[in-house]
Amino acid sequence: GIQVEQSPPDLILQEGANSTLRCNFSDSVNNLQWFHQNPWGQLINLFYIPSGTKQNGRLSATTVATERYSLLYISSSQTTDSGVYFCAVKAGTASKLTFGTGTRLQVTL
Amino acid sequence: GAVVSQHPSWVICKSGTSVKIECRSLDFQATTMFWYRQFPKQSLMLMATSNEGSKATYEQGVEKDKFLINHASLTLSTLTVTSAHPEDSSFYICSAIASGVYNEQFFGPGTRLTVL
Numbered sequence: 001g002i003q004v005e006q007s008p009p010d011l012i013l014q015e016g017a018n019s020t021l022r023c024n025f026s027d028s029v030n031n032l033q034w035f036h037q038n039p040w041g042q043l044i045n046l047f048y049i050p051s052g053t054k055q056n057g058r059l060s061a062t063t064v065a066t067e068r069y070s071l072l073y074i075s076s077s078q079t080t081d082s083g084v085y086f087c088a089v090k091a092g093t094a095s096k097l098t099f100g101t102g103t104r105l106q107v108t109l
Numbered sequence: 110g111a112v113v114s115q116h117p118s119w120v121i122c123k124s125g126t127s128v129k130i131e132c133r134s135l136d137f138q139a140t141t142m143f144w145y146r147q148f149p150k151q152s153l154m155l156m157a158t159s160n161e162g163s164k165a166t167y168e169q170g171v172e173k174d175k176f177l178i179n180h181a182s183l184t185l186s187t188l189t190v191t192s193a194h195p196e197d198s199s200f201y202i203c204s205a206i207a208s209g210v211y212n213e214q215f216f217g218p219g220t221r222l223t224v225l
Contacts, residue, residue, distance in 0.1 A: 031212060041147075041200055043216035086152065088214075095141055095206065097214055099153045 002027045002091045004100035012106045013077050021072040021103045023087035031090035032063050033097065034072050038083045046072070046085075077107045111207045112136050115217035122193055123225055129189045130220045132203030138183040139205035143214070144176075147200040159186045193224045 003026040013019055023032075034046040047054050047061040049070065054061055058077075063070040070087055084104050088097040112135040122128050132142055140161050145153040157165045157178050165178035175197075177189040186205075190197055202219040206212050 033213065035216070041202070041219040041221070043202065043204075045213065045215060048213045088153075090212075095212065096143060096155050096158055097204075098155075102152050 002029070002089060002098050004087065004089055004098055006085075006087060006100040006103050008103060009101065010104045010106075012108065015077060015079060015107055015109055017077050017107075018073070018075045019077060019105070021074070021085055021105075023070040023072070023089075023100050025068050025070075025089050025091075025100075027068070027091050029065065029068075029089040029091050031097070032065075032070055033088050034061055034070070035086045035088065036081075036083050037086060037102075043086070074105075077105075079107045079109065081105060082107050111213075111215040113203065113205050113215050113217040115203055115220050117220060118218060119221040119223075121223045121225065124194055125192055127189055127191045128193055128222060129187055130201055130203075130222075132186045132188070132205070132217050134184045134205045134207075134215075137205075137207045139186075139207065140183060141206045142180060142186040143204045144178060144186075144188050145202045145204065147202060147219075153202060156188075190222065193222070195224045198222055198224045 007022045035043045049063045051065045058075045060073045084102045088099045114133045116131045142159045144156045147153045156171045157167045159165045159180040167173045180186040204214045204216040
């Protein structure tokens with residue numbers, strides 16, 4: 001099956017700093033989503049981005065499908081950005097998502 | 110829009126008992142729902158894909174007789190953990206596809222199961 005790896009696995013930032021999270025996948029995909037899992041476990045949809053670039057406030061994402069990676073940019077980080085960020089991909093005709101390994105982000109004051 | 114709820118949010122049960130978890134799409138119809146399990150500090154692992162009106166498709170290594178899935182309507186899927194054991198303690202999360210062009214998945218808030 002498709003492999004999805006995220007980097008870095010852990011990240012500590014000071015409030016106000018910017019960061020880039022990376023998601024690499026091993027095969028062609030037709031769906032890619034970024035999620036933020038908050039401390040209570042809820043997965044929050046950030047982006048549906050199988051290709052191209054999208055922005056939503058302080059967050060933006062870029063997927064280069066031909067090179068099999070996606071990037072999530074967080075600017076001017078806030079403590080509420082803390083949690084785990086997952087990318088998940090869908091390949092072929094299957095409807096299921098395969099989740100990446102996650103990046104655990106901690107934003108400190 | 111695209112809200113998914115789960116009930117209960119947490120449950121504690123004795124070993125050997127069965128536990129039922131409900132997953133509902135509140136503002137859309139979901140022909141396909143998914144059940145995931147997440148252990149502490151790990152990623153989400155898909156357990157099964159649930160299609161309305163048909164049998165669920167289980168991932169390799171997931172016991173279908175232990176994790177019973179029913180998707181009887183376009184807004185409700187249930188997961189029953191039968192004869193639960195301490196090793197079944199985990200965070201169970203459901204998701205649903207909102208039908209449309211993009212097939213974006215939306216997730217419920219999860220159910221934390223502790224088996225004593």
